Amino acid sequence: RKEVEQDPGPFNVPEGATVAFNCTYSNSASQSFFWYRQDCRKEPKLLMSVYSSGNEDGRFTAQLNRASQYISLLIRDSKLSDSATYLCVVSSNAGGTSYGKLTFGQGTILTVHP
């Protein structure tokens, strides 16, 4: 079983649509959770951190369920510029230290069309 699993998609949605991505992780000791965005042929960039209480940043809402080991990302009112790959990322201690080791899912491809 992969440490972090995502639905690879692709998701193809019209502008203005709401789209949701799901992710599960296997390491119950994982400490921090993120969504990264990666544009075509570019490096990953942090989109937002994910907290148990849920958090929102404009049109983006992230949720974490530690009991189910499940993470989600909701994008409302999709824009053409939201087209990208969305990576679910889990952080855990590396070698017993306090330094975060990131484990990435395979990514979910989103295409928003006019």
Added chain:
Amino acid sequence: EAGVAQSPRYKIIEKRQSVAFWCNPISGHATLYWYQQILGQGPKLLIQFQNNGVVDDSQLPKDRFSAERLKGVDSTLKIQPAKLEDSAVYLCASRHQGRETQYFGPGTRLLVL
């Protein structure tokens, strides 16, 4: 603030040849990471440095891959000899001690023929 710098941006080699990649992290970032991203997959951690010491190299194929960060700043990743399955983007990232966010460089795109 300057970002993470990597070179070269692209490299094409034949199998069994050697190749080296260079990374300069953001100034002041003590932690440096090398990732391998194969097409269609998420980045996979190869090695993590804290200053000039290795924190985690459990996923580094040590029979052919090596990395160093001698002075705790720049880092090089080497593959010797390369195999076809090494074709990927090699990403370098850095992080400020005590902060969670990793910043990625633009990557080196390697094609092994």
